[in-house]
Amino acid sequence: MSETQVHPAVPALFKELPIIQDALTTETTNLQEETVNKCLPFLKGIHSSQKGPFNQFGVPALNRDDHIAYLYDSLEDYPGSFVALDASRPWMVYWALAGLALLGEDISQFRERVITSFRPMQNPTGGFGGGHGQLSHCAPTYAAVLSLAMVGGEEAFQLIDRKAMWRWLGRLKQPDGGFRVSEGGEEDVRGAYCAMVLLSLLDLPLTLPPDAEARKHGFETFTSGLSDYLSRCQTFEGGISGNPGSEAHGAYAFCALACLCILGEPEATISSFWVGGCWPLIQSAINGTQPATAPKQTSTGNLYSREGLTRYILACCQGKHGGLRDKPGKHPDSYHTCYTLTGLSTTQYHHYHTDASASSRGDFSSAFSWKSLPVTSSDNQGSDLSVFDEKDRLAALHPLYVIPHQAAENMRIWIDVEYFRGGGQFTQETFSDHLPSR
Numbered sequence: 545m546s547e548t549q550v551h552p553a554v555p556a557l558f559k560e561l562p563i564i565q566d567a568l569t570t571e572t573t574n575l576q577e578e579t580v581n582k583c584l585p586f587l588k589g590i591h592s593s594q595k596g597p598f599n600q601f602g603v604p605a606l607n608r609d610d611h612i613a614y615l616y617d618s619l620e621d622y623p624g625s626f627v628a629l630d631a632s633r634p635w636m637v638y639w640a641l642a643g644l645a646l647l648g649e650d651i652s653q654f655r656e657r658v659i660t661s662f663r664p665m666q667n668p669t670g671g672f673g674g675g676h677g678q679l680s681h682c683a684p685t686y687a688a689v690l691s692l693a694m695v696g697g698e699e700a701f702q703l704i705d706r707k708a709m710w711r712w713l714g715r716l717k718q719p720d721g722g723f724r725v726s727e728g729g730e731e732d733v734r735g736a737y738c739a740m741v742l743l744s745l746l747d748l749p750l751t752l753p754p755d756a757e758a759r760k761h762g763f764e765t766f767t768s769g770l771s772d773y774l775s776r777c778q779t780f781e782g783g784i785s786g787n788p789g790s791e792a793h794g795a796y797a798f799c800a801l802a803c804l805c806i807l808g809e810p811e812a813t814i815s816s817f818w819v820g821g822c823w824p825l826i827q828s829a830i831n832g833t834q835p836a837t838a839p840k841q842t843s844t845g846n847l848y849s850r851e852g853l854t855r856y857i858l859a860c861c862q863g864k865h866g867g868l869r870d871k872p873g874k875h876p877d878s879y880h881t882c883y884t885l886t887g888l889s890t891t892q893y894h895h896y897h898t899d900a901s902a903s904s905r906g907d908f909s910s911a912f913s914w915k916s917l918p919v920t921s922s923d924n925q926g927s928d929l930s931v932f933d934e935k936d937r938l939a940a941l942h943p944l945y946v947i948p949h950q951a952a953e954n955m956r957i958w959i960d961v962e963y964f965r966g967g968g969q970f971t972q973e974t975f976s977d978h979l980p981s982r
Contacts, residue, residue: 550602553601553602554588554602558587561584583856586860587856599931603855603859606888606938608647610862610863611643611866612644612647614865614867615640615644618636619654631674631675634674634688637662638688641654642886647938648939652696655696659695659700662691662692665678665688666703667679667680668708670709672685682723682738686741686742690741701958711755714755715757717752717756725738732787733777740806741806741944743766743908745955749907750767750907751764751765767807777790783796784801797822798822805825805897806911809910810829814826824890825944828895831896834899834915850928850930853891854931857884857887863875867880867881889938892930893919894917894919903956903960912956914949916940
């Protein structure tokens with residue numbers, strides 16, 4: 545294709561280099577310019593790999609069938625060279641399942657395989673390792689529990705040893721309010737976010753186990769000192785670092801914001817914080833709690849360019865043979881396929897926190913009060929347009945747990961039902977004595 549064949553609906557903003565450029569030339573600015581130049585042909589729709597079709601806005605279609613096939617294949621056997629990723633097996637399952645859920649696939653078909661895979665990864669002392677015989681770690685435990693929530697069903701939920709999980713998380717709580725990612729491992733906001741996801745989804749007591757080391761430092765609950773710890777991770781430019789004093793990073797910003805939103809209503813827990821998944825949380829903090837049945841229209845508009853992110857993902861990130869990448873020149877993988885699809889989904893829905901919870905009890909009922917509404921062409925405001933076709937709409941994921949809303953709610957509701965089946969006799973003080981292991 546030639547420059548004259550650029551779709552007339554592609555705005556100048558997406559056809560030209562940035563108007564304002566840094567006068568100081570560095571390795572970073574050179575890399576940025578190189579990346580932008582790689583992206584421009586894709587954004588214009590003139591790259592040789594792009595065959596169309598393009599919609600009325602000059603945006604390529606989502607290659608849904610190719611991405612589904614790619615993710616199904618990622619759940620099959622890997623060559624021997626992938627042995628270095630052995631400890632990431634729960635993540636690879638989670639990325640594939642979440643991506644398939646976004647694309648509308650029924651992932652309950654993988655229930656038995658997921659249960660069989662994760663059963664030997666769970667340690668008697670609590671939590672999951674990356675594989676059989678590996679040390680329990682917050683990251684694979686997070687991925688395993690979310691995967692079990694997505695495939696659903698009583699057998700999947702019962703697999704998780706909640707009592708051992710509670711005791712293990714108690715050993716990760718630190719005297720400065722944060723969490724380690726494993727016993728003897730590093731402490732950062734990933735550990736805090738994963739711990740809050742596990743505590744809230746599994747409805748574990750907030751009270752620390754009696755033998756938790758953090759009790760010697762005056763802490764009584766998992767949330768003691770946590771907000772202060774997260775606030776110390778905010779850097780001078782407004783972002784969030786992995787731990788106090790480190791460089792801010794978008795992924796850590798999400799972990800901190802989502803952690804705060806699990807603790808309570810966004811407008812109350814997010815007082816002055818800021819990468820894709822963060823925007824719905826900040827937007828909700830600004831808009832406040834909404835009526836579940838009729839959310840109010842707000843005048844704040846969009847905090848980021850939905851159009852820009854949609855164009856970038858559909859034009860620049862789709863692999864030729866399925867799967868998605870982070871930018872042109874890179875190869876697709878299940879990690880980027882999952883989270884790039886998640887970013888596209890975020891552009892397609894309004895997420896808001898409501899005054900009604902799917903969970904009838906517990907300390908984290910607020911985390912199950914989130915809803916979403918589809919973004920439509922009628923929501924177009926000024927220059928920020930909805931530029932995707934309806935056939936390319938993905939499913940909505942819960943903005944805190946990054947799994948389908950119903951999957952998160954089903955796991956929590958099942959635990960609520962189990963609580964009442966037991967007569968509601970389990971309190972935080974007697975949890976360790978009375979709760980069955982599974």
